[in-house]
Amino acid sequence: MKTRLSIVTVVLLLSSLFTVKAQTVESKYGLDSVQTILNASLYVEMVKQKNYAEALQGWRYVYNNAPAFQKSTYSNGIKIMRGMLRKTQNPKYIDTLMMVYDQRIKYFGKDRRYPKGYILGRKGGDLFSYKRKNIPAVKEAYGILKKSIEMRGLKSEAKVIANTMEASKILVQNKEIEPEEVIDNYLLFMDMAAKKKEIEKNPKKLQNIENARLNVEQIFFQAGVADCETLSNIFTPKFEANKDDLTLINKILRMLNRQECEDGALYAKVAERKYQLEPNADAAHNLAKMFIKKKDFTKSKNYLSKSIELEQNTDIKADLHFKLATIQLMQNQYSAAKSNALKAISERPNWGQPYILIGKAYAAYSKKYGTKPIEHLAVYWVAVDKFIKAKNIDPECSEEARGLINTYSKYFPRKEDAFFEGIKNGDTYKVGGWINESTKVRLTE
Template structure:
């Protein structure tokens, strides 16, 4: 039997004490609390499988109606029981009555125990899952939950907000650009939580999974063509809208839509209105793509002040790339090293340093000195695959390619040197290595 008719909470109850309005009510409340709690424990200890739930349900209902402020556990347990009944019930009418009751329980919990953002999140997820026809209400509930909880929003709430957003667009209830707004909100929350849970593998994996799910929902809407089509008129109509500019540049950058003129125009405008390391970084990236390396470096160096370590590592790497393209190898190495320190598991900076060493064929006066550059180049490739196994194939290819240019044993002997001895490669490199002979 569904519970809806028995759970009408009146305003009079709101004024009651914790266990009821009168001493008699309190006695009855405590008795029902004890009864339902005992049967609930039996049900729980059976793995939520035995019939003790049927005995727990009646006294639980009395507690809910008679002393709704007694304890928060009443609502936690009630949700669990109602979800069980909903799953078990095959009759549409009674199933819907249970769903109505579940929604009411969430609202009453907020009234007595607060935590509105969190509880609305639970309500919205359940409503969307259990009664998809109420997607519009679920969308409103989930939106409010995320607005209230912000970075503390639960992972599944973000996923279901995006699902509800997609459904609302498909049903013509909201404009398509809303999914870009909600994706931006969810992505920022996810990034905050990824950063905060670096030391917790389980939570980190959970948030990464959420990011993947949200990207899958967003993907059909997220082509560069669609983003540019939606936001070009918005930008043209109000180019000084700071909030829109931040969202647009983040979105274009995240979706790698950085070759379009809109990206550059929006980024420059954002920098003009609110100069910041973040906007300077975006302009620097765009200038680098346009091969304006010297100008790019000026902007990218402003980006060194960015708080996010991942972005800062990218910033250092791009500065290094600009210097390398300008043949300023020493400066490039300085920034590749900075990038490697910021992102220790990335082997690419060492690959690039090795490539610069291998390209420095004019270092040294003698034939042996010229070949010594390959020792330090190979050292960097070995380092690259040590810190980043994913690029081991790239590193090994270079090691094979350049090891054949090591000096032969007779040249080493001719210069009164021995294999395995320490050797300093001079020129701009100025780095210690070990003497090795080419293999025959």
């Protein structure tokens, strides 16, 4: 009671300093500056104490009679409505909460820090959270969230994106929206995550972006529109009706590639049509992936080579060379595999996987090199050299590299066998032929 009286006294003293001219609801202090300041001071104290029921009367006066007074009228109003909803479970507070967001947009929607799009994201999120079992309400929330993302773009909050994806999952499962709309949302949000990761430098924020991306991916899979059969059912009739629509073709290929549906009939038709309409590196790569899935390695290598010729992006080119090298290694084309792995390294120097591939090619060729047992085993020295190189330059493949080092080091020549060849620990040894590497002798007991 003492606190309440002291607040009233201070407010009355302060209010005497104001000269009020033509006060209206639209003016900052509303119809009565004294009452506005008095009620604001009282309800704010109640909010601090989380006494939302006591805060309600004073807050309601400011909200109704001085809506342009303070931005905090609305942030506090949200706290009050949420608190009252928890306490009473009365859905009327959800409706009032929505009104609070709407009035905030009316009076403070041009705020630079928290503009209209931001407020819509929060409004849609609350409506979805409190009424997620009510399909019409979910649909309304979904529309609000989509509008927020449209206005905010890459500034959209992760929670807004997750809520939008979750709402679209519920709606498609209740046949309120088409599966393609869920797919479009998924592709949009994946693109947004990729762009945000490109420009973000803060490690913590980068991890938050990745967590949000994984969350969206999980929700998408739960929606039931991501399996190859469903995608084929959705997109086959659309493709057959629009075979010259490159936007549609690219969307279909992106989705089928993401879900690894390259071995289906739809992928074959769409990939071949893309190459006819736009014979670029991406189109050739799509066909290569299709033939890899079909285990037609001759055609896959042909299209990978075409893709490499047409590709301008060095990072993508590195991946293409590595893919080609991988197929060549599978077909025991060791020298060609090494050549393409080296080209991958030239495009992306600190990548460890091509070194691992070269090491595997050496190890696989070991029995064919030379005529003596020690010559066969000496190849493991240069193979392990490549695994060590991979471990040292690329943390992402260090675990695999360590495992390979441990495995193949066991096959190093023994001291007693090397003795008869005049080879000692630490000597320089040359492995010739297409391998053409010098290494250091390492002998086992």
